[in-house]
Amino acid sequence: MKAKWWRGRRAPLVLAAVLLAVLATLAIVLSGPGETGQAAPPAGTVRTEAVASPSAEPQAEPAAGMPKADPVSIDVPKIEAKSSLIPLGLNADNTVEVPPVTQPLQAGWYENGPTPGEVGPSVILGHVDGNKQKGIFFRLKELAPGDKVSIARKDGTTAEFAVTKVERVAKDKFPTDAVYGDTAEPELRLITCGGVFDKASRNYLDNIIVFARLIAR
Template sequence: MRGRLLLLVGVLLLALSAGCSQADAPGTAAAAVDQGLSVSIPAIGVQSSLVPLGLNPDRTVATPPVSTPMQAGLYINGPAPGDPGPAVILGHINGGGQPGVFARLAQLKPGEEVDVYRVDGSVATFTVREVTRAPKDAFPTAKVYSDTTNPQLRLITCGGVLDRTARSYLDNVIVYADLSSVRAA
């Protein structure tokens, strides 16, 4: 019931922020996250459930509450992890004075694995292809959100990379991963 409410809020937000010009239904991500999903990245010790993330009023992508920086979220207007297309998971590098769930995202290496679990116990495993960082004023929107032929995953930190210079604090770290296997429940 609560899930439906969240979905409703997401759709409402979408309708509001898009000025109702976008009539498309949310991607399959909305339903999947409604059912319950979690992400696990053993290589960097990440384990988190996924909350639904829509758009902010300014049409930027919403992020999980900064007060719970260990919480990751899934962008709902896209495919569910394991469905064709780019599923987008977002998490903070830090927040509220604590390290965030994606504090070590930049240390992920190509070839390492990211698992997305459903409540029924099925697992979609993605293999990291590329780890990049992008200045926030030059975010590679097309590369991140464009259609893909296979199921893919994007992991994005909000908050910037760890660096001594404030400049690169403005960066996003983006991980591109491809579906490598699916294990049924």
């Protein structure tokens, strides 16, 4: 069965009202225990478990973004997560495509948003597990402010990001605007499933969302 995670947006070309209307209909369909997906319900009051680290302070980020260039790979040293990146668009039902659950170590980037390094929020998606294996973002919840994320780009440059916060958010309170909304500077979002796996609905109940900002290019 097809896995459904969340609805994306092309900022600033897609109206937020249309996005939120579609997001309300999304749900996860998992093909078996241990396989993941996630949905992005409308924005609301967010229940989070933020990871704070007062002593970890990212470097100042560049004032301007990088030129548009498709990303080719991601490296998150702290959690030993390395993967090529495949482009993810929209399915026929307007849900966001996800990496194949049969290849849980494959990450993907939402191609309808900014490319990593451009001004705005770039979004990278990965499974926490799937096909009875650990996924590329199995350890995503371990990240903390100051941890680094590197995105290699097709133009030969590398966008270096530093984590600013990590949240565990109930899926029915997904912070759509915070994740997909316009930003004044280059930012990055890493998203996977988390929390309790509900066997009845075959869904993980929460999302793990990592927020990061560009610090070097």
